[in-house]
Amino acid sequence: MSSPGSSSSLKNIVYITDTPVPTTPQPTFDYHSLDGSEQAICSHSWRAGFSSMSTPHVDRLNVIARYKERKLGKNIVLFGKDVEADANSRSNVRQMFDGDLLIHGDLLECALDFTFSSLGLDTDRVQHPIIMTERLANPLFTRGMTSELLFEMYGAPSVTFGIDSLFAFSRQRHQDGLSISLGHNATTVIPIVGGKGILSNAKRLPWGGAQAAELMLKLAQLKYPAFPVKVTLPQATFMYRETCYFSSSYEEELRSLEDSEKLAAMTTIVQFPYNQPDVVEKTEAELAAAADRRREQGKRLQDMQSKMRAEKLTAKINELEEYKSLLAQRPTMKKSDFLDQIAETTPFDTEAELEVWVKRTEAEVKKKQKKDMGEEVEEEQPVFPLADRPDEELTEEEIKEKRRQRLMRAGYEARVKIREEKRVEKERQDEERRKEEEERLSDPAGWAARLRAEQDAVIVRMEERKKRRSQMSNRKSAAAQNRMKTLANLAADTPPSKKRKKGEVDDGFGRDDSDWAVYREMDGEDESEAEEEDQTLLESLESRLLQHDPNFTEDETMQGRAHAKNALINAFVRGATSHRFDPSSPEQSHQLHLNVERIRVPETWFQPSMFGIDSAGIGEIAGWVLNGFEEEQRRRMMQCIFLTGGCTNLPNLSIRMRNTLTPLLPFRAPLKIVTSLDDGNPQLEAYRGMTEWASSEEAKKSRVTKAEYEEHGGEWLKEHSWGNIPPF
Structure with missing residues (x-):
């Protein structure tokens, strides 16, 4: 594959690399190195580890590939990035979730087998309490499916479920606040009062990172329908994570991009891998x-x-x-x-x-x-001695020669007439140029205004002709329908016989040149000739204006107007770079120029209706949730507006959230927006909250034991501060 080439000197280039295939297996944790204290196994978005681990030991994509290897004759199961091993595994990739809803228990079993094996559990059953996250308002059957698997197959002593965004909020050490989680498949807004999630006031927006990546993929495909390689969803995910940002004021920034220079300035080039053809470079000699x-x-x-x-x-x-x-x-x-x-x-x-x-x-x-x-x-004047002699004085051969000479004389006279007409036309043009020069010297402003008016009229004629050609190419257009009606009427009026009967009066059609205009209108015979004449006239007008009118610039010519009209499109598609686009260059052909997409994709969280989602944005939802509480309670909650989830890594989210919430909340009310702690990785915030909470007394009281499972069933759960409310 190629390395960064000449385009690396341009602005903002992001390189798409081939998906790396893991060369080493997932390391197995030394389970026996744990101390004797009780250790809970925590799992979140398929990040898993013991509660004593600050970072998860297992951190993989939640995808599974199951297929039969023909050469080995064995059934293969791959998890996470291992699914990129070969074409067979990539074509058999599946997920256990439909959106954020668990539907495939068999795939969950494969993921749990991999997790417990990687954690080094070599016992007959799992001997540690398990804490897992679940979606907001998780259906009972999915929780029952997971509980049944953990208790019946793995013999877990106890299981606890909680909501990931609430576990992340638990690290903030605030009793009141608002947890906003921009997750992979959904966005949730949950108020916290007195150290407990108020799920009755919680809201869920069906938009997350997966939908944003899919939107980026569709926008790229729409913008570059002839892109030489297939853009995959993982590549689209990479593009949206590396190039997108939240606009502090989307409408204002979008209007500012009407300037092609500003649009070009915000363009980021995404360079895809390509094979550089072997080119033998020759020396100057x-x-x-x-x-x-x-x-x-x-x-x-x-x-x-x-x-x-x-x-x-x-x-x-x-x-x-x-x-x-x-x-x-x-x-x-x-x-x-x-x-x-x-x-x-x-x-x-x-x-x-x-x-x-x-x-x-x-x-x-x-x-x-x-x-x-x-x-x-x-041309010498030819002599035609037989042309005027009577046929009676000529022989048969001389009569034939007389006819030929008369034809030659007619051609010669026609050429003489054309030369004379050209001479007269040249004298007329010289006289017009003389008068125009006198007018230009005596009245420069009026002369320039007249030429500008002629230029506008010629441009209008050319544009109308182009529009008419476009309409004629569409058989359903009004122009094409009128043409067919004219043809049908002419066919109906035409007699069946081409010969006129004896005594029939000739209507005289065709004697006047204007009679044939209807056929020229239908067939467009004079289109090309008129186009050439207008083009020649336009070039003459613009050259004279450029030469003598100091206020007339290249931007006011037809070409300059077209360039200005297309500058925004050029900046949108190709970034308006100083390097001219070369279709034969493999490097430039494998480039995507992202500009408006960089703010359009994240804007969906604040304006879901732009892409067909009947819901308010997260800013409006958060404002509505906060305004649903009493003034004093709302004031305390506004001191901890917590943003979590992997999508909060996109820049300017806090600024945009503040700009959206400020008009919705009481005037000049203090507002504090916080994000993840420690290393600033919001993706691990929920896992770390789980590990810290696992050793608390509340966590121990919230465990559903195997005996309780056998008595009440898999849908049974105990209420705690960071979990779903029991439905009974």
């Missing part, structure tokens, strides 16, 4: 030698062509002299012998054909000789 060879070869070709033209001209002259000498023998020979001589020595049948060829060839030879000498070639 080799390039110069190649250029010399090309010039020498071109000169040789020119010399060869000149030599061939000279040889053809010499052969033509020799043939002409031969035929002229033959014509000079005519007075000394009988007419029959002379005609026999012509038939034997020339390709002609008559004397008249030979004379015509000699005269035409002699004129061509003179033209070529003058052209080779660089002299101006003027």
